[in-house]
Amino acid sequence: MTALFIIIIVLFAAVAIWQMVKIFDLAQVRTETINNGIATDYDNKINGYLMLAFLAFIYIITIISFVYWGDLPLMSNAASEHGAEVDNLMLISMIVIFTVQIITQFLLHYFAFKYRGEKGKKALYFADHNTLEAVWTIIPVIVLAGLIIYGLFTWNSIMNIDEDADPMVVELYAQQFAWTARYAGQDNVLGMANVRLIDIDKANVLGIDEADPNAEDDIIVKELHLPVGKPVLFEIRSQDVLHSAYMPHFRAQMNCVPGMITKFAFTPTLTTKEMRETPEMIAKVENINNIRAEKSKELMAKGEEELDPYEFHFLLLCNKICGKSHYNMQMNIIVETQEEFDAWIAEQKTFKESLK
Amino acid sequence: MSTHAVDIHAHDDGHGHHHKETFVTKYIFSQDHKMIAKQYLITGTLMGIIGVMMSLMFRIQIAWPEEPNILFEALLGKWAPGGVMDADIYLALVTIHGTIMVFFVLTAGLSGTFSNLLIPYQIGARDMASGFINMLSYWIFFVSCVLMLISLFLEAGPAAAGWTIYPPLSALPMAQGGSGMGMTLWLISMAIFIAQSLLGSLNYIVTVINMRTKGMSMTRLPLTVWAFFVTAIIGVVSFPVLLSAALLLIMDRSFGTSFFLSDIFIQGEVLHYQGGSPVLFEHLFWFLGHPEVYIVILPAMGIVSEIMATNSRKPIFGYRAMVASILAIAFLSTIVWGHHMFVSGMNPFLGSVFTFTTLLIAIPSAVKAFNWITTIWKGNLQMNPAMLFAIGFVSTFITGGLTGIIVGDSALDINVHDTYFVIAHFHLVMGISAIYGMFAGIYHWYPKMFGRMMNKNLGYIHFWITAISAYGVFFPMHFIGMAGLPRRYYTNSAFPLFDDLTDVNIVITVFALIGGAIQLVYLYNFFVSIFYGKKATQNPWRATTLEWTTPVKHIHGNWPGEIPHVYRWAYDYSKPGHDVDFVPQNVPLKEGEEELQH
Ligand code: HEM
Ligand SMILES: [Cu+2]
Ligand SMILES: [Cu+2]
Numbered sequence: 001m002t003a004l005f006i007i008i009i010v011l012f013a014a015v016a017i018w019q020m021v022k023i024f025d026l027a028q029v030r031t032e033t034i035n036n037g038i039a040t041d042y043d044n045k046i047n048g049y050l051m052l053a054f055l056a057f058i059y060i061i062t063i064i065s066f067v068y069w070g071d072l073p074l075m076s077n078a079a080s081e082h083g084a085e086v087d088n089l090m091l092i093s094m095i096v097i098f099t100v101q102i103i104t105q106f107l108l109h110y111f112a113f114k115y116r117g118e119k120g121k122k123a124l125y126f127a128d129h130n131t132l133e134a135v136w137t138i139i140p141v142i143v144l145a146g147l148i149i150y151g152l153f154t155w156n157s158i159m160n161i162d163e164d165a166d167p168m169v170v171e172l173y174a175q176q177f178a179w180t181a182r183y184a185g186q187d188n189v190l191g192m193a194n195v196r197l198i199d200i201d202k203a204n205v206l207g208i209d210e211a212d213p214n215a216e217d218d219i220i221v222k223e224l225h226l227p228v229g230k231p232v233l234f235e236i237r238s239q240d241v242l243h244s245a246y247m248p249h250f251r252a253q254m255n256c257v258p259g260m261i262t263k264f265a266f267t268p269t270l271t272t273k274e275m276r277e278t279p280e281m282i283a284k285v286e287n288i289n290n291i292r293a294e295k296s297k298e299l300m301a302k303g304e305e306e307l308d309p310y311e312f313h314f315l316l317l318c319n320k321i322c323g324k325s326h327y328n329m330q331m332n333i334i335v336e337t338q339e340e341f342d343a344w345i346a347e348q349k350t351f352k353e354s355l356k
Numbered sequence: 357m358s359t360h361a362v363d364i365h366a367h368d369d370g371h372g373h374h375h376k377e378t379f380v381t382k383y384i385f386s387q388d389h390k391m392i393a394k395q396y397l398i399t400g401t402l403m404g405i406i407g408v409m410m411s412l413m414f415r416i417q418i419a420w421p422e423e424p425n426i427l428f429e430a431l432l433g434k435w436a437p438g439g440v441m442d443a444d445i446y447l448a449l450v451t452i453h454g455t456i457m458v459f460f461v462l463t464a465g466l467s468g469t470f471s472n473l474l475i476p477y478q479i480g481a482r483d484m485a486s487g488f489i490n491m492l493s494y495w496i497f498f499v500s501c502v503l504m505l506i507s508l509f510l511e512a513g514p515a516a517a518g519w520t521i522y523p524p525l526s527a528l529p530m531a532q533g534g535s536g537m538g539m540t541l542w543l544i545s546m547a548i549f550i551a552q553s554l555l556g557s558l559n560y561i562v563t564v565i566n567m568r569t570k571g572m573s574m575t576r577l578p579l580t581v582w583a584f585f586v587t588a589i590i591g592v593v594s595f596p597v598l599l600s601a602a603l604l605l606i607m608d609r610s611f612g613t614s615f616f617l618s619d620i621f622i623q624g625e626v627l628h629y630q631g632g633s634p635v636l637f638e639h640l641f642w643f644l645g646h647p648e649v650y651i652v653i654l655p656a657m658g659i660v661s662e663i664m665a666t667n668s669r670k671p672i673f674g675y676r677a678m679v680a681s682i683l684a685i686a687f688l689s690t691i692v693w694g695h696h697m698f699v700s701g702m703n704p705f706l707g708s709v710f711t712f713t714t715l716l717i718a719i720p721s722a723v724k725a726f727n728w729i730t731t732i733w734k735g736n737l738q739m740n741p742a743m744l745f746a747i748g749f750v751s752t753f754i755t756g757g758l759t760g761i762i763v764g765d766s767a768l769d770i771n772v773h774d775t776y777f778v779i780a781h782f783h784l785v786m787g788i789s790a791i792y793g794m795f796a797g798i799y800h801w802y803p804k805m806f807g808r809m810m811n812k813n814l815g816y817i818h819f820w821i822t823a824i825s826a827y828g829v830f831f832p833m834h835f836i837g838m839a840g841l842p843r844r845y846y847t848n849s850a851f852p853l854f855d856d857l858t859d860v861n862i863v864i865t866v867f868a869l870i871g872g873a874i875q876l877v878y879l880y881n882f883f884v885s886i887f888y889g890k891k892a893t894q895n896p897w898r899a900t901t902l903e904w905t906t907p908v909k910h911i912h913g914n915w916p917g918e919i920p921h922v923y924r925w926a927y928d929y930s931k932p933g934h935d936v937d938f939v940p941q942n943v944p945l946k947e948g949e950e951e952l953q954h
Contacts, residue, residue, distance in 0.1 A: 013873045017817055036890050037809025038897070039740045043816070047739035050820060051747070057824060058751070061831050069835035069860055090768055097758040104754050107729050112747050117669070117736045122937060123930040124734040127671040127952055132730070133723065140722040144715045147761060152708050154767035159704035176531065176622070195621035207621065240622040241525040242634055244699065244774065248840035251771045253699045257634055258524055259618025262701035288855045295855075310852040317851070319774045319842040321518045322525060323532045324443045328850035 041118050048116030055109035059102070077278055079314065079335070080250035081267040082158045087251070089147075089154050096143060161265045167231035170224070172316070173206050174236070174243035174256040177325035179316055182206060183219040185350060191215020195239045195258075203356045207239070210355065218351040224316060224333045226268050227341035233265040246319035247333065249275070255320055268335045275335075276312050285312055385495075387487030390910050392494050393473035394805055397798070399494075400465020401882070403501060405875075407456035410449045412872045417441045419865035421847035435513070446846040447516040448534050452508065454519030455542070459549055460504070462652040462790045464497050467591075470655055470797050471560050471584040473805065477903030478578050480569025480920060482913040485562040493555040500548040507541035515542035518844060520645065523616040523637050527608050530623050539609070543602050550599045557588035557595075564588075569902070571922035576941070578901050578926040579672060582679055583658025586686045590647045590654075593690060598644035601637060608632070638700055642693035649786045650689040653753075654682060656793020657724065660746040662926075663800050664728055666899045667743035668735030669937045671927035671952075674727045681720035688717040698766045699773050707766040714764035718757070725754055736930070736937070740897065741815030745796035748823050749789050755827075756784025759834065774844075777837025780830045788826045795819075798882070803896050807908045808889030814881040818874060825871030832860050900940045901926050924951055 039047075078087050115123075161167070171182035171190055184190045191212040198207040208215045226232055236245055238256035245264070246253045254264040275281055288310045296306035318329035336344070386392060413432075416425060424439030435445035472490065476483050484490045507514040516534030517526035521542065529536040564585045568577075577585075607613040608629075616637040617629035665672040672678060694702065694710030728750045737743065759781040762768045772778060795818075802810050836857055841848055848854040848861075895904040902922070906914050920942035928939040933949060945951060 013870055017821075017874070017877055035812060037803075037812050037892075039738050039743075039812065043812065044737060044739045047744060047816065048737075054820075054823060058755075058827060061827055065832050065835050069832060069839070069857075086767055086771060089765070090762070090771075093762050093765065093768065097761060101755060101758055104725065104729065105751060108732075108747065108750055108754070111729065111732045111735075112737060112739075115668075115732060115735045115737050117738045121736045123668060123670040123736040125671065125930050125932055126673065126730075126734065127927065128674055128676070129730075133674050133677050133727070136726040137719060137723055140719050144718055144761075147765065148712055148715050151711060151765040151767045155704070155707060155711065155765075158767060158770070159707065195619050196626050198621050198626070200624070240620055241528070241531050242522050246774075246840075246842065248771060253770050253773055255700050257701050258620050259631075259633060260635070260701060284856065288852060291855045291858060292852065307852075310855065312853075315851070315853060317840075317842060320522075321447065321844045324447070326447070327443065327845040327847055330851065 039117070044116040044118065048113040051109045051112040055105060058105055058109075062098075062101075077270070077275065077280055078249070078251050079268055079270040079275055080252065081269055082154070083249075083251040083266075083269075085154050085157070089150055092150070093147060096147070158266075161233060161263060162231070165231045167233035167265055168227070169233050169235060170226075171206075172224075172234050172236045172245050172256070174238040174245065174318065174322075174329075176240050176323050177318070177329040179222075179224075179245075179318075179329065179331035180206060181221050181224045181331070182208075182351075183221070183345065183348075184214075185217030185219055187214055187217060189214045190235060191218050191351065193237070198239075201356070203354060208351060216350060216352040219345065219348045220351060220354065221348055222331070224331055225341055225344050226333065226335045227338045228268050228271045228274075228335050230338065231265060231267045233263065236262045236264065241322050242320045243318045243322045243329070244320035246317045247314065248317070249314050253319060271335045271337060272312070272314060272333075273336075275314070281312055285310060385491055387483070387491045388910075388912060389472045389476045389484050389487070389490060390805070392490050393469050395494050396465060396468030396472060396497070397805070399498060399501060400461050400469065401879075403456050403460040404465065405879075406505070407453050407461060408872055408875065410453040410456075412868055413441070414446055414449045414453070415865040415868045417446060418847065419862045421849050441846075443846040444513055444516060444533050447518070447532075447844060448514045448538070450844055451516050451518050451521075451534070452504070452514055455504070455515075455546075457787065458519060458648065458652065459546070460501060462787075462794070463553065463648070464549070466652065466790060466794045466797075467584065467587060467655050468494070468497065468556060469794075470580070470659060470801070471556070471588070473801060474580050474903065475560055475563050475584055476567070477804070477906065477914065478581050478901050478926075479564060479567060479572050480902050480922065481563060481567040482915070482919070484559050485567060486559055489555050489559050493552045493559070496548055496552040496555065500545045500552060503541050503545035503548065507538050507545070510537050510541070512536045512538060514538040520638075520641055521605070522641070523605060523608065523634050524620055527605060527617055528620070528622060528627075540606075543606055543609075547599060547602050550595045550602075553591055553595050557591040560584055560588040561592070569919045569922055572941075576922055576925045578658075579661040579675070579678055579682075580655075580658040582682055583654045583661075586682050587651050587654045590686050590689060591651055594644040594647040594651075597640055601640035601644075604640075605637065635697070635700055635702060638697050639693070642696045643690075645696065646693040647689045649782070650685055652790045653786050653793075654685070656749060656790045656796075657682070659793045659797040659800075660728070660749045661731075662901070663742045663746040663796050664731050665927050665929060666800075666897050666938075667738040667740055667746070668732050669738065669929045670731060670735040671929055672727070673730040673733075674723075675925065675927065677723055678727055681723045684720040685717060688713060688720070692717055692764075695764050695766075695769070698769045711764060711766045715761065718760060718764070721753075721757055725750060725757070738897075740799065741810070741812055741819055742796045742800035742897075744816070744819040744823075745792045745799065748819065748826075749792040749796065751823075752784045752792065752826060753789045755831075756781055756786070756789065760785060771840075772837055774842055775837035776833045776841050776843055779843050780833035780837060783830045783833075784826075788830065795822075795878070800897065801903075802882075802885070802889075803892030803908070804903055804906075806886050806889070807892050807910075808885055809892050809896065810881050810885045810889060814877055818878045818881065821874040822871055825867045825874070828867030829864050829871060832864055836860055898936075898938050900928055900938050902941055905940060905942055928952075 078084050169184040169188055173180040191214045192209040193207050195207045236254055236256045238258045243256040250266050252266050254262050292307045300306050314333035316331040428436035428441050429439040435442045512533040515538045525531050526535055526539050604615040608615050614629040614632040616634050617632045620627040661672050692714045695714045698707045763781055841854055922941045923944045930937045
């Protein structure tokens with residue numbers, strides 16, 4: 001089916017091109033010039049107008065992109081404290097970018113149209129103008145300085161982990177192609193670990209030092225639960241290759257590097273339930289479910305199973321190429337109230353209990 | 357033909373001049389810069405065709421995952437059982453696509469073609485400083501292409517760790533099929549490629565420094581030559597670092613060292629590696645990797661500057677600023693590599709430093725963009741296909757460059773790093789832009805290379821459809837990235853969260869297919885015009901630079917008589933006081949005429 005579709009597209013394109021060549025050729029006959037490969041006044045005119053049309057095309061595709069694909073909740077609803085700051089910086093940068101984009105593209109394409117060549121016209125011999133050049137050196141300097149300063153403040157406040165805020169310590173452990181999380185337990189200190197200590201027979205899959213007293217109350221889980229409003233400090237490890245812990249809703253990402261512990265901290269501000277109830281998310285989920293319903297129909301027609309309806313979850317994705325199933329290395333993140341979290345964690349086995 | 361050239365020219369090869377050239381010395385083991393340029397161009401084109409076909413295949417996979425496709429079955433064979441693409445081969449295609457496009461097409465294909473063609477021509481030299489080394493570098497390039505292509509047919513598949521080949525994935529054969537023999541071939545091919553690049557670069561540098569004709573001072577050099585010259589310097593500074601990274605990786609893979617590896621447990625066993633760091637590899641890789649994007653883009657910038665001035669019938673605006681910004685970009689490009697590593701686990705303070713240097717590099721880039729726009733202002737624009745591609749270059753360079761403000765800003769990069777936002781950014785600013793620069797150069801210097809003209813109407817169609825599809829493919833990609841879709845995902849159907857991106861992905865792929873198909877028009881035009889194009893005149897674009905003072909038919913040594921002397925800069929277009937709207941560089945100043953103090 002698809003292949004047929006592609007072949008049809010290619011055929012159509014070929015016919016369209018052929019016709020366009022003919023049109024260009026016919027046009028040339030009228031202007032009584034031979035096609036010697038050099039642009040004539042007529043070519044200049046046509047292409048000048050096409051430049052204007054192309055300018056319109058750029059504007060239109062910009063608008064279409066924003067209208068159809070630009071309102072994705074990921075751009076707005078950050079679910080972490082620093083996320084709002086990041087989004088604000090993003091918004092400011094976007095405004096700068098689109099202002100500059102609209103103006104410079106206009107100048108470029110409009111000049112290309114306005115100054116299209118004509119026989120007998122002479123261009124202006126204009127080779128240098130120090131003031132002008134100074135102006136467009138200094139303006140970017142000022143704008144960029146502003147963005148750099150704002151950006152660096154944001155970066156520093158994200159990356160400099162505030163130990164005084166008493167963050168909950170959680171280990172994220174990556175392997176081909178799954179995530180595991182380890183809570184530090186009552187003492188909030190993770191037991192020492194190294195992949196050399198992995199002992200599959202004893203179910204010590206993370207290589208935790210069984211002799212370390214701090215390890216005893218650690219809790220190993222396959223689903224990440226976080227209490228809302230409480231800072232959490234991730235200590236990130238990998239057992240085999242590079243992975244990257246990417247939690248887009250929290251504007252959080254850090255690589256997982258074998259042989260090294262990397263860190264990232266944030267404070268969730270919305271519970272999963274609250275996030276599901278935001279109007280943007282309701283609309284997004286509805287849209288996704290419509291798409292899934294369509295797909296299900298197709299699948300059922302083929303005699304396959306239909307898709308489950310989609311329910312929103314915060315996600316941890318792998319965002320560094322790590323092999324065959326890189327595209328499917330995920331873990332759900334559940335943000336809940338402190339009470340719900342406490343109840344959940346009380347049910348989990350500690351490392352000591354889980355050892356065989 | 358003068359045999360008493362004043363310059364240092366390799367005469368001892370018994371080649372050309374009064375000796376008869378055989379087919380082999382003329383077309384295969386040629387030491388003539390013009391022929392070597394054509395060899396680079398043709399080889400680069402063939403590699404480009406392969407690279408683009410790969411991108412179309414994986415785009416089809418993204419748009420219609422799971423759907424069987426006879427195309428895949430035919431082209432991928434066992435990698436697409438029943439016509440459904442395998443996840444391993446997806447990563448391999450992405451990897452080889454990236455490698456081929458960046459290194460083989462846009463480094464060797466672009467620099468190799470135009471540096472070879474234009475440096476001797478435009479500085480007034482009879483050939484490169486060493487014709488023999490020049491020939492050698494092409495053939496080494498050829499060998500590296502062959503090795504890369506051979507790797508496609510390996511049992512376990514070609515390298516599949518991404519074009520950045522980060523270890524440990526690339527170091528451990530048990531981590532991924534492609535990390536076995538495929539990665540070995542990749543590394544050897546790249547090591548050879550780097551040798552080629554260094555030989556070529558040294559040759560370009562020596563030629564520009566030593567062999568300029570009388571009067572061709574550095575301040576009279578066309579911007580093309582400036583760009584090629586500085587590009588060669590960046591290459592010499594940064595490519596050896598990639599070579600060392602590749603060699604260390606080979607040691608880790610084959611000789612048990614632990615430069616990049618430590619504490620690894622994979623497939624049920626602990627490996628012996630201890631004490632190395634993958635982050636070290638990232639530093640080494642990007643110390644080349646970032647300058648590499650300028651190695652790709654600077655020659656395109658030089659070509660575009662030249663073509664814009666010629667076709668605007670106007671001097672390039674701000675020659676001095678253009679040269680200064682090339683130098684500034686070259687310098688800054690060596691101290692920004694860390695912007696690829698904000699979330700690699702390196703010290704956050706370094707992140708701050710690299711954000712600062714990265715946003716600094718936006719300044720010379722902005723100056724260049726404004727200077728190009730001012731160059732066409734009040735011009736008399738000749739809309740030749742080359743000019744269209746030059747304008748297109750400025751357009752995509754601006755669009756892609758602006759989003760650099762986002763990916764270069766560490767705080768924002770946290771969220772878009774390694775997503776499709778980055779794919780959109782770098783394809784526009786370096787991929788598409790450099791390809792446009794290359795097309796512009798080909799349309800412009802085709803008459804010089806082949807003595808014939810390309811068909812301009814096919815050129816127009818090629819440009820407009822390419823331009824539309826380029827935006828159609830890469831503009832919406834920003835939004836997929838902002839929605840959080842990671843790059844190098846074989847399919848996004850594992851995440852219902854991304855189901856609403858199905859439509860965009862189809863739109864993108866359809867544009868990509870159109871864009872790919874239209875390149876056939878270009879290829880047709882290119883190859884057919886070699887034999888059937890209209891015969892070119894000596895100076896079809898009425899340009900000022902020296903290459904257009906040579907005869908249409910190629911001769912060994914370029915000029916039949918003496919090498920012309922140079923009396924002025926390369927941009928005397930529409931100069932007041934002259935009847936014609938261009939004054940070639942070899943025309944002496946008139947009585948009382950002032951040379952512009954630039
Ligand atoms: C026909 C035009 C092209 C299309 C449709 C295209 C498409 C793509 C896409 C969709 C990806 C991301 C795949 C993924 O992450 O899963 C990609 C990767 C890449 N492309 Fe292109 N591309 C094109 C031309 C180019 C050009 C001209 C360059 C030259 C710089 C280039 C260089 C790269 C590189 C370096 C990567 C990254 C490979 C990696 O992730 O290891 N591409 N391309
Ligand atoms: Cu992964
Ligand atoms: Cu870079």
